[in-house]
Amino acid sequence: MDRFTLKPIGIIHTPYKTTEDCPKGDYHNKGVKAYIELQPEFKDGLMDLDGFSHLILIWVFHESEGYELIASPPHDEEQHGVFATRSPKRPNPIGLTVVKLTRIEGTTLYIEDPDMIDGTPLLDIKPYLLPPETLGEVKRGWLDKKK
Amino acid sequence: MDRFTLKPIGIIHTPYKTTEDCPKGDYHNKGVKAYIELQPEFKDGLMDLDGFSHLILIWVFHESEGYELIASPPHDEEQHGVFATRSPKRPNPIGLTVVKLTRIEGTTLYIEDPDMIDGTPLLDIKPYLLPPETLGEVKRGWLDKKK
Numbered sequence: 001m002d003r004f005t006l007k008p009i010g011i012i013h014t015p016y017k018t019t020e021d022c023p024k025g026d027y028h029n030k031g032v033k034a035y036i037e038l039q040p041e042f043k044d045g046l047m048d049l050d051g052f053s054h055l056i057l058i059w060v061f062h063e064s065e066g067y068e069l070i071a072s073p074p075h076d077e078e079q080h081g082v083f084a085t086r087s088p089k090r091p092n093p094i095g096l097t098v099v100k101l102t103r104i105e106g107t108t109l110y111i112e113d114p115d116m117i118d119g120t121p122l123l124d125i126k127p128y129l130l131p132p133e134t135l136g137e138v139k140r141g142w143l144d145k146k147k
Numbered sequence: 148m149d150r151f152t153l154k155p156i157g158i159i160h161t162p163y164k165t166t167e168d169c170p171k172g173d174y175h176n177k178g179v180k181a182y183i184e185l186q187p188e189f190k191d192g193l194m195d196l197d198g199f200s201h202l203i204l205i206w207v208f209h210e211s212e213g214y215e216l217i218a219s220p221p222h223d224e225e226q227h228g229v230f231a232t233r234s235p236k237r238p239n240p241i242g243l244t245v246v247k248l249t250r251i252e253g254t255t256l257y258i259e260d261p262d263m264i265d266g267t268p269l270l271d272i273k274p275y276l277l278p279p280e281t282l283g284e285v286k287r288g289w290l291d292k293k294k
Contacts, residue, residue, distance in 0.1 A: 003152050
Protein backbone atom coordinates (compact mmCIF):
# COMPACT_ATOMS: atom_id res chain seq x y z
CA MET A 1 0.00 0.00 0.00
CA ASP A 2 1.10 3.53 -0.70
CA ARG A 3 2.91 5.53 1.92
CA PHE A 4 2.14 9.16 2.65
CA THR A 5 4.68 11.73 3.71
CA LEU A 6 3.44 14.57 5.88
CA LYS A 7 5.17 17.75 6.98
CA PRO A 8 4.36 19.67 10.16
CA ILE A 9 2.48 22.93 9.65
CA GLY A 10 3.61 24.22 13.03
CA ILE A 11 4.66 23.41 16.56
CA ILE A 12 2.50 23.11 19.68
CA HIS A 13 3.98 24.61 22.85
CA THR A 14 2.61 23.33 26.15
CA PRO A 15 3.66 23.29 29.81
CA TYR A 16 4.28 19.53 29.60
CA LYS A 17 7.95 18.72 29.20
CA THR A 18 7.66 14.94 29.34
CA THR A 19 5.07 12.32 28.42
CA GLU A 20 4.57 11.65 32.13
CA ASP A 21 3.49 15.27 32.66
CA CYS A 22 0.67 15.07 30.09
CA PRO A 23 -2.94 14.58 31.22
CA LYS A 24 -4.19 11.13 30.29
CA GLY A 25 -7.58 9.69 29.50
CA ASP A 26 -10.66 11.28 28.04
CA TYR A 27 -10.60 14.53 29.97
CA HIS A 28 -8.50 17.63 29.79
CA ASN A 29 -6.88 19.87 32.32
CA LYS A 30 -9.34 22.71 31.98
CA GLY A 31 -7.78 26.11 31.62
CA VAL A 32 -4.17 25.03 31.05
CA LYS A 33 -2.73 27.45 28.55
CA ALA A 34 -0.69 26.58 25.47
CA TYR A 35 -0.01 28.01 22.04
CA ILE A 36 0.66 26.98 18.49
CA GLU A 37 3.32 28.54 16.31
CA LEU A 38 2.06 28.08 12.77
CA GLN A 39 4.58 28.16 9.95
CA PRO A 40 4.28 31.66 8.43
CA GLU A 41 3.63 30.25 4.95
CA PHE A 42 0.24 28.95 6.15
CA LYS A 43 -1.02 32.23 7.65
CA ASP A 44 -3.79 32.76 5.07
CA GLY A 45 -5.29 29.41 6.04
CA LEU A 46 -6.32 30.91 9.41
CA MET A 47 -8.94 33.26 7.89
CA ASP A 48 -12.22 33.01 9.88
CA LEU A 49 -10.79 30.42 12.26
CA ASP A 50 -11.16 32.88 15.15
CA GLY A 51 -14.93 32.43 15.03
CA PHE A 52 -14.62 28.88 16.34
CA SER A 53 -14.49 28.23 20.07
CA HIS A 54 -12.81 24.82 19.74
CA LEU A 55 -10.33 23.28 17.33
CA ILE A 56 -9.37 19.73 16.49
CA LEU A 57 -5.60 19.39 16.43
CA ILE A 58 -4.04 16.48 14.57
CA TRP A 59 -0.45 15.97 15.58
CA VAL A 60 2.43 13.51 15.81
CA PHE A 61 3.55 11.50 18.84
CA HIS A 62 7.06 12.37 17.69
CA GLU A 63 8.78 10.78 20.66
CA SER A 64 6.89 7.49 20.31
CA GLU A 65 8.92 4.63 18.85
CA GLY A 66 7.32 1.54 17.35
CA TYR A 67 3.84 0.34 18.27
CA GLU A 68 2.07 -2.20 20.46
CA LEU A 69 -1.24 -3.67 19.30
CA ILE A 70 -2.21 -4.45 22.88
CA ALA A 71 -2.13 -1.36 25.06
CA SER A 72 -2.14 -0.89 28.81
CA PRO A 73 -3.78 2.47 29.52
CA PRO A 74 -2.64 4.32 32.64
CA HIS A 75 -4.95 3.94 35.64
CA ASP A 76 -6.45 0.74 34.17
CA GLU A 77 -5.51 -2.79 35.11
CA GLU A 78 -6.78 -4.39 31.92
CA GLN A 79 -5.32 -4.41 28.45
CA HIS A 80 -7.15 -3.26 25.35
CA GLY A 81 -6.52 -3.18 21.60
CA VAL A 82 -4.55 -0.09 20.66
CA PHE A 83 -7.41 1.22 18.47
CA ALA A 84 -9.69 1.20 21.53
CA THR A 85 -7.26 3.48 23.38
CA ARG A 86 -5.40 6.76 22.99
CA SER A 87 -2.03 5.04 23.40
CA PRO A 88 0.87 6.86 21.71
CA LYS A 89 2.33 3.55 20.49
CA ARG A 90 0.06 3.29 17.43
CA PRO A 91 0.82 1.90 13.96
CA ASN A 92 0.66 5.52 12.78
CA PRO A 93 1.66 7.74 15.72
CA ILE A 94 -1.08 10.32 15.18
CA GLY A 95 -2.56 12.22 18.10
CA LEU A 96 -5.88 14.06 18.18
CA THR A 97 -6.96 16.65 20.71
CA VAL A 98 -9.89 19.03 20.96
CA VAL A 99 -8.68 22.33 22.41
CA LYS A 100 -10.27 25.65 23.20
CA LEU A 101 -9.19 28.57 21.00
CA THR A 102 -8.82 31.79 22.94
CA ARG A 103 -7.25 34.12 20.37
CA ILE A 104 -5.07 34.36 17.29
CA GLU A 105 -2.25 36.87 16.87
CA GLY A 106 -0.53 36.65 13.50
CA THR A 107 0.48 33.01 13.22
CA THR A 108 0.31 32.34 16.96
CA LEU A 109 -2.83 30.54 18.15
CA TYR A 110 -3.48 30.72 21.89
CA ILE A 111 -5.26 27.62 23.11
CA GLU A 112 -6.34 25.88 26.32
CA ASP A 113 -6.57 22.25 27.46
CA PRO A 114 -3.62 20.65 25.64
CA ASP A 115 -2.56 17.08 26.39
CA MET A 116 0.59 16.76 24.30
CA ILE A 117 4.19 17.54 25.18
CA ASP A 118 5.95 20.79 24.44
CA GLY A 119 7.38 20.89 20.94
CA THR A 120 4.81 18.55 19.38
CA PRO A 121 4.66 18.77 15.56
CA LEU A 122 1.22 19.80 14.32
CA LEU A 123 -0.14 18.23 11.12
CA ASP A 124 -3.57 19.82 10.74
CA ILE A 125 -6.14 22.11 12.33
CA LYS A 126 -9.84 21.54 11.79
CA PRO A 127 -12.82 23.42 13.19
CA TYR A 128 -14.67 21.52 15.89
CA LEU A 129 -18.20 21.13 14.61
CA LEU A 130 -20.10 18.85 16.95
CA PRO A 131 -21.65 20.55 20.00
CA PRO A 132 -21.03 18.14 22.90
CA GLU A 133 -22.43 19.10 26.27
CA THR A 134 -19.11 18.46 27.92
CA LEU A 135 -17.45 21.41 26.25
CA GLY A 136 -20.02 23.98 27.31
CA GLU A 137 -20.92 26.57 24.70
CA VAL A 138 -19.50 25.80 21.28
CA LYS A 139 -19.17 28.48 18.62
CA ARG A 140 -18.90 27.41 15.04
CA GLY A 141 -17.76 30.59 13.33
CA TRP A 142 -18.88 31.14 9.78
CA LEU A 143 -20.93 27.94 9.84
CA ASP A 144 -23.31 29.27 12.50
CA LYS A 145 -23.88 32.41 10.46
CA LYS A 146 -25.21 30.39 7.57
CA LYS A 147 -28.07 28.97 9.61
CA MET B 148 11.13 20.51 10.02
CA ASP B 149 11.01 16.74 10.11
CA ARG B 150 8.78 14.83 7.78
CA PHE B 151 6.70 11.87 8.86
CA THR B 152 5.92 8.89 6.67
CA LEU B 153 2.67 7.08 7.38
CA LYS B 154 1.35 3.82 6.01
CA PRO B 155 -2.36 2.94 5.72
CA ILE B 156 -3.63 0.41 8.24
CA GLY B 157 -6.58 -0.48 6.01
CA ILE B 158 -9.01 0.67 3.35
CA ILE B 159 -12.45 2.26 3.78
CA HIS B 160 -15.14 1.04 1.40
CA THR B 161 -18.11 3.33 0.87
CA PRO B 162 -20.91 3.77 -1.69
CA TYR B 163 -19.31 7.02 -2.88
CA LYS B 164 -17.34 6.52 -6.10
CA THR B 165 -16.37 10.16 -6.66
CA THR B 166 -15.71 13.22 -4.52
CA GLU B 167 -18.93 14.75 -5.88
CA ASP B 168 -20.93 11.85 -4.42
CA CYS B 169 -19.66 12.40 -0.87
CA PRO B 170 -21.82 14.23 1.66
CA LYS B 171 -20.40 17.64 2.47
CA GLY B 172 -20.49 19.89 5.50
CA ASP B 173 -20.88 19.12 9.15
CA TYR B 174 -23.57 16.47 8.94
CA HIS B 175 -23.61 12.88 7.79
CA ASN B 176 -25.95 10.81 5.67
CA LYS B 177 -27.43 8.90 8.55
CA GLY B 178 -27.61 5.17 8.04
CA VAL B 179 -25.45 4.92 4.94
CA LYS B 180 -23.49 1.70 5.29
CA ALA B 181 -19.77 1.24 4.70
CA TYR B 182 -16.99 -1.01 5.91
CA ILE B 183 -13.32 -0.99 6.71
CA GLU B 184 -10.92 -3.71 5.66
CA LEU B 185 -8.15 -3.59 8.24
CA GLN B 186 -4.77 -5.04 7.32
CA PRO B 187 -4.68 -8.51 8.96
CA GLU B 188 -1.44 -7.70 10.79
CA PHE B 189 -3.33 -5.17 12.95
CA LYS B 190 -6.16 -7.50 14.05
CA ASP B 191 -5.10 -7.65 17.70
CA GLY B 192 -5.42 -3.88 17.92
CA LEU B 193 -9.22 -4.26 17.62
CA MET B 194 -9.62 -5.89 21.05
CA ASP B 195 -12.49 -4.23 22.97
CA LEU B 196 -13.22 -1.80 20.15
CA ASP B 197 -16.67 -3.37 19.67
CA GLY B 198 -17.80 -1.78 22.95
CA PHE B 199 -17.71 1.67 21.38
CA SER B 200 -20.70 3.01 19.47
CA HIS B 201 -18.71 5.56 17.48
CA LEU B 202 -15.20 5.72 16.07
CA ILE B 203 -12.98 8.52 14.90
CA LEU B 204 -11.42 7.62 11.56
CA ILE B 205 -8.29 9.45 10.43
CA TRP B 206 -7.69 8.98 6.73
CA VAL B 207 -6.03 10.40 3.64
CA PHE B 208 -7.62 12.51 0.91
CA HIS B 209 -5.59 10.37 -1.47
CA GLU B 210 -7.05 11.90 -4.64
CA SER B 211 -6.39 15.46 -3.48
CA GLU B 212 -3.45 17.17 -5.16
CA GLY B 213 -1.78 20.24 -3.73
CA TYR B 214 -3.48 22.65 -1.35
CA GLU B 215 -5.25 26.00 -1.30
CA LEU B 216 -5.00 28.18 1.81
CA ILE B 217 -8.26 29.93 0.92
CA ALA B 218 -11.09 27.46 0.49
CA SER B 219 -14.53 27.81 -1.07
CA PRO B 220 -16.81 25.36 0.72
CA PRO B 221 -19.70 23.91 -1.27
CA HIS B 222 -23.06 25.61 -0.70
CA ASP B 223 -21.32 28.73 0.61
CA GLU B 224 -20.67 31.90 -1.34
CA GLU B 225 -17.86 33.12 0.88
CA GLN B 226 -14.28 31.98 1.15
CA HIS B 227 -12.60 30.88 4.37
CA GLY B 228 -9.13 29.85 5.49
CA VAL B 229 -8.55 26.17 4.83
CA PHE B 230 -8.11 25.45 8.56
CA ALA B 231 -11.63 26.81 9.18
CA THR B 232 -13.07 24.29 6.70
CA ARG B 233 -13.06 20.58 5.92
CA SER B 234 -11.63 21.20 2.44
CA PRO B 235 -9.64 18.25 1.05
CA LYS B 236 -7.00 20.59 -0.37
CA ARG B 237 -5.09 20.94 2.92
CA PRO B 238 -1.34 21.29 3.52
CA ASN B 239 -1.51 17.74 4.91
CA PRO B 240 -4.42 15.97 3.18
CA ILE B 241 -5.78 14.34 6.33
CA GLY B 242 -9.48 13.62 6.71
CA LEU B 243 -11.36 13.00 9.95
CA THR B 244 -14.81 11.46 10.28
CA VAL B 245 -16.85 10.23 13.23
CA VAL B 246 -18.72 7.09 12.17
CA LYS B 247 -21.06 4.67 13.88
CA LEU B 248 -19.66 1.19 14.50
CA THR B 249 -22.25 -1.52 13.97
CA ARG B 250 -20.16 -4.71 14.20
CA ILE B 251 -16.72 -6.23 13.71
CA GLU B 252 -16.11 -9.55 11.96
CA GLY B 253 -12.47 -10.57 11.90
CA THR B 254 -10.69 -7.58 10.40
CA THR B 255 -13.81 -6.14 8.76
CA LEU B 256 -15.44 -3.25 10.61
CA TYR B 257 -19.01 -2.44 9.56
CA ILE B 258 -19.74 1.25 9.94
CA GLU B 259 -22.39 3.86 9.10
CA ASP B 260 -22.33 7.52 8.07
CA PRO B 261 -19.14 7.71 5.99
CA ASP B 262 -18.27 10.82 4.00
CA MET B 263 -15.18 9.69 2.12
CA ILE B 264 -14.85 8.01 -1.26
CA ASP B 265 -14.59 4.28 -1.79
CA GLY B 266 -11.02 3.02 -1.49
CA THR B 267 -9.88 5.68 0.98
CA PRO B 268 -6.66 4.78 2.86
CA LEU B 269 -7.18 4.65 6.63
CA LEU B 270 -4.40 5.90 8.92
CA ASP B 271 -5.85 5.44 12.39
CA ILE B 272 -8.91 4.45 14.39
CA LYS B 273 -9.62 6.03 17.76
CA PRO B 274 -12.55 5.51 20.11
CA TYR B 275 -14.98 8.40 20.15
CA LEU B 276 -15.05 9.65 23.73
CA LEU B 277 -17.04 12.84 23.88
CA PRO B 278 -20.82 12.37 24.17
CA PRO B 279 -22.36 14.99 21.89
CA GLU B 280 -26.14 15.22 21.78
CA THR B 281 -26.16 15.10 18.03
CA LEU B 282 -25.01 11.50 17.90
CA GLY B 283 -27.71 10.15 20.18
CA GLU B 284 -26.61 7.51 22.64
CA VAL B 285 -22.85 7.07 22.79
CA LYS B 286 -21.28 3.94 24.22
CA ARG B 287 -17.69 4.12 25.36
CA GLY B 288 -16.82 0.45 25.78
CA TRP B 289 -14.32 -0.40 28.47
CA LEU B 290 -14.12 3.23 29.58
CA ASP B 291 -17.75 3.28 30.72
CA LYS B 292 -17.19 0.13 32.72
CA LYS B 293 -14.52 1.83 34.78
CA LYS B 294 -16.91 4.46 36.09
